[in-house]
Amino acid sequence: MHKNKGFSVEEKIRVGIINYLNTRPLLYGLQHPPISKKIELIEDVPARLAAMLQSGQIDVGLVPVAITKKLPQYFINGNYCIGAIGDVASVCVFSQVPLKEIKTIYLDYQSRSSVMLCRWLIKNHWKIDPEIIDAQNESYIDAIKGAAAGLVIGDRALQQRNRFEYIYDLAGEWKASTGLPFVFAAWVSTKKLPEDFIAEFDTANALGLQQLDKVIAQIPEGIYDLKKYYSHDLSYTLDNEKRKGLEKFLALL
Numbered sequence: 001m002h003k004n005k006g007f008s009v010e011e012k013i014r015v016g017i018i019n020y021l022n023t024r025p026l027l028y029g030l031q032h033p034p035i036s037k038k039i040e041l042i043e044d045v046p047a048r049l050a051a052m053l054q055s056g057q058i059d060v061g062l063v064p065v066a067i068t069k070k071l072p073q074y075f076i077n078g079n080y081c082i083g084a085i086g087d088v089a090s091v092c093v094f095s096q097v098p099l100k101e102i103k104t105i106y107l108d109y110q111s112r113s114s115v116m117l118c119r120w121l122i123k124n125h126w127k128i129d130p131e132i133i134d135a136q137n138e139s140y141i142d143a144i145k146g147a148a149a150g151l152v153i154g155d156r157a158l159q160q161r162n163r164f165e166y167i168y169d170l171a172g173e174w175k176a177s178t179g180l181p182f183v184f185a186a187w188v189s190t191k192k193l194p195e196d197f198i199a200e201f202d203t204a205n206a207l208g209l210q211q212l213d214k215v216i217a218q219i220p221e222g223i224y225d226l227k228k229y230y231s232h233d234l235s236y237t238l239d240n241e242k243r244k245g246l247e248k249f250l251a252l253l
């Protein structure tokens with residue numbers, strides 16, 4: 001068996017990816033050959049992917065960047081991420097009352113990055129002092145009412161957008177506070193991946209972004225304008241500004 005920096009060339013690399021709509025442009029290329037033959041795709045919510053990377057159940061994952069603080073060593077692979085340079089639309093605090101009147105904020109149990117960002121904004125940007133509750137399951141979304149607000153991420157956040165009078169977009173709030181873009185998730189591994197694999201993987205990530213109409217055509221029409229979501233709200237390239245935003249966030253944790 002040929003070993004290449006800890007990875008056997010015959011074994012498939014286990015790749016964890018978030019099972020929300022936000023990853024569909026990146027997922028598109030990973031489902032096509034040649035890369036699809038070299039990887040096993042595992043889809044789950046961000047918090048569970050983070051646990052899988054920590055326990056070694058996946059080799060690389062599009063995981064919440066906040067969990068890198070808990071890894072003995074880590075590598076950020078390639079040039080794509082789940083990021084935003086302004087409002088992202090799908091990571092928001094939803095409320096029936098304005099910020100200053102919020103008494104309780106529920107935090108999404110599926111998140112690891114946004115929950116940390118939310119705690120930071122509460123203290124340093126909004127300067128409010130609500131009771132903070134880590135939600136345990138989906139039922140917390142129904143508890144968001146009156147003076148109880150809630151952080152919701154992903155597709156479920158897109159579904160809440162018409163239900164609440166007040167929407168505080170966390171990527172937009174981060175931008176207003178720091179002037180920087182925000183990176184929610186990146187391709188993190190705990191071991192160094194083979195260079196040729198990373199190059200091929202990166203090319204595959206770009207495939208769907210180059211043909212968004214094809215990606216969108218595969219998804220049943222829903223509650224949100226996906227063209228806007230993929231080309232305006234989300235920003236997938238892990239460029240220098242995003243790396244600066246990422247470094248700043250990790251330094252604050």
Ligand SMILES: C=C(O[C@@H]1C=C(C(=O)O)C=C[C@H]1O)C(=O)O
Nearest residue numbers: 046064090111112113114154184
């Ligand atoms: C933009 C988003 O970013 C997400 C937020 C994450 C987190 O808070 O840990 C992790 C991955 C992303 O899915 C979203 O969920 O809509």
